[in-house]
Amino acid sequence: RKEIGPMTFDEKKLLCISIGLLALWATGGKLHSIDTTTTTIIAIALFFFPKIGIMDWKFAQPNIDWGSIVMFGAGIGLGSVLLKTKAATWLAQVFVNAFSLETASVFLLIAIMAAFLILIHLGFASATALSSAMIPIVISIVMGHSAEGLNPLGVTMLMQYAICFGLVLPVNSPQGMVAYGTDTFDVKTFMTTGIPLTIIGYIMMLVFALTYWHWMGIA
Known part of the structure; x- marks a missing residue:
């Protein structure tokens, strides 16, 4: 000081x-x-x-750092286009039909939906925008699921956690863009750290879905 x-x-x-x-x-x-x-x-x-x-x-x-501002704007723009054109909703419905999620087990339902949300987050610069687009779809899927003992509220909450996995690209989160704007690392370095963290987080979700969350009645 x-x-x-x-x-x-x-x-x-x-x-x-x-x-x-x-x-x-x-x-x-x-x-x-x-x-x-x-x-x-x-x-x-x-x-x-x-x-x-x-x-x-x-x-x-x-x-x-004007480049970061332009890249963040492009990420927001892409997310907005996916929402306004209903492309995100269409993609989610195709995903649901492809994997027959209506009749899948609770564990498979969580595993597939979490993976989908993590992947589609690559096109969004805001988890809030992604939540607005995807959570209503998640709710409709879990409410119409035929599995016995499924907790719709619990599964929806877990999918909201999956949406927060914006760790792969700097543009996937405002805080990532702030860090990227310091010019102390490049996108490749960010991905080198972000991809392993995302994989570890996804595996931990599956482990908890099989054990702790299942024992609590959430999943």
Whole structure:
């Protein structure tokens, strides 16, 4: 802290803007109706505003990782297209019919649906968007399943966990893109770590589905 020294005036302004932005995000829909996109644009505008702001375009242009922003935008765009064109829903139905999930065992149902959700996440930059598209389909599948002792709520919750496996590509999650934007690693390095973690996580899901979750009556 001694080497860093006291906070500069610009750092204090950055802190105030960041706290205000977080407050607006946290209270959206409760204390006000301003969406997160609008509040973010306002905060960015304040960053560049004369006297109030903390940077100008000459500083921002060479220091912002524009490639990451474009890639993240492309990922969001792809996910939006899959939703709006109903391609994601069509793909899920084809998947269900191909593996006859309506009559599969509970373990096979969990294994196949989890694998499908992990794979389709490669085309989404947001787990929230993927959940909005896929969870209603998951609910319809488990509600129409003929297996005895199936817990629809439990299986749906487990599939929501599977959606969180956005570890393969940086664009699969906002936090992955933030890390990628530091230029300390490339996509290949990210995949070298992400693919083994995804495989380990998937195997652990299957182990728990056979043991602990089954004993608890979730699966």
